[in-house]
Amino acid sequence: MKVYLNNPSDDWICGRLYQEWHDYNPQISTKNPSKADIIWVISGWQWKDIDYNILKSKKVILTVHHIVPNKFDLNEFKARDVIVDRYHVPCEHTKQQILPYTDKPISVSPFWGNDKLWYPLEQSECRKELQLPNKMLIGSFQRDTEGSNLKSPKLEKGPDIFCDIVEQWNQENNLEVVLAGWRRQYIINRLDKAGIKYHYFELPNMSILNKLYNSLDLYLVASRYEGGPQAIIECALSKTPIISTNVGLAPKILSPESIINNNTTPQPNVKYAYNKAIKYNIPEGFKSFIKIFHEN
Numbered sequence: 001m002k003v004y005l006n007n008p009s010d011d012w013i014c015g016r017l018y019q020e021w022h023d024y025n026p027q028i029s030t031k032n033p034s035k036a037d038i039i040w041v042i043s044g045w046q047w048k049d050i051d052y053n054i055l056k057s058k059k060v061i062l063t064v065h066h067i068v069p070n071k072f073d074l075n076e077f078k079a080r081d082v083i084v085d086r087y088h089v090p091c092e093h094t095k096q097q098i099l100p101y102t103d104k105p106i107s108v109s110p111f112w113g114n115d116k117l118w119y120p121l122e123q124s125e126c127r128k129e130l131q132l133p134n135k136m137l138i139g140s141f142q143r144d145t146e147g148s149n150l151k152s153p154k155l156e157k158g159p160d161i162f163c164d165i166v167e168q169w170n171q172e173n174n175l176e177v178v179l180a181g182w183r184r185q186y187i188i189n190r191l192d193k194a195g196i197k198y199h200y201f202e203l204p205n206m207s208i209l210n211k212l213y214n215s216l217d218l219y220l221v222a223s224r225y226e227g228g229p230q231a232i233i234e235c236a237l238s239k240t241p242i243i244s245t246n247v248g249l250a251p252k253i254l255s256p257e258s259i260i261n262n263n264t265t266p267q268p269n270v271k272y273a274y275n276k277a278i279k280y281n282i283p284e285g286f287k288s289f290i291k292i293f294h295e296n
Contacts, residue, residue, distance in 0.1 A: 112285025
């Protein structure tokens with residue numbers, strides 16, 4: 001069996017997953033789609049970048065990370081569904097989203113974690129190296145604006161919810177925010193208006209990103225829709241305290257007490273999250289995907 005994984009050619013999550021897959025699974029991987037038995041389209045929005053005749057002649061597994069209802073293109077989904085033999089989704093939420101639109105099998109498997117990248121470090125040492133203060137630090141490392149528009153919030157990522165929570169907490173705590181990733185202008189503008197200090201690392205490498213995680217008192221996922229985010233597993237492996245809205249991997253990795261809802265004050269549970277996430281660490285985290293491929 002040979003698997004061709006499409007190359008998203010990005011510097012963020014899908015690009016890194018592509019590289020890790022090839023690094024650890026060379027014996028069943030090929031970079032030539034014509035020689036593959038299975039085409040795995042990990043970035044489903046790029047399916048047209050692969051020769052249609054090849055897609056029609058091979059077994060195709062396509063990943064749907066999540067659906068944003070007001071952006072969902074049913075016609076596009078149906079056109080793509082013709083060439084798909086099986087869907088992969090990283091969480092049960094996404095399975096329920098696409099279930100009404102296809103009769104193809106849907107396999108649920110979180111993406112793997114990599115404890116060579118994400119691991120605990122001494123908080124004080126990380127803060128000293130990164131010139132971060134000895135204050136309550138809350139982190140967010142994902143984009144929050146739409147496309148090239150640096151003003152409109154990417155609402156599925158919940159930057160407005162993040163800011164609402166941070167502004168409320170700031171009334172009781174002298175906190176600061178640590179941001180990383182592309183296009184953080186919405187949150188930056190909100191923090192400026194609220195007079196909350198922030199520290200922005202636009203495109204840190206993985207080593208710096210791990211130190212940023214380890215510098216935090218809390219990582220906050222405020223999304224409305226997610227397949228992951230991978231930050232949940234990354235926080236868990238680095239033993240970074242994290243709370244999240246009830247999206248993506250949150251109910252699978254985080255303790256119920258760490259899920260944000262209207263009735264409770266969420267509390268991070270580092271030990272619980274670590275014990276859940278370690279099950280998806282490399283190389284164990286590849287096994288469910290290899291099983292999916294053998295099922296086809």
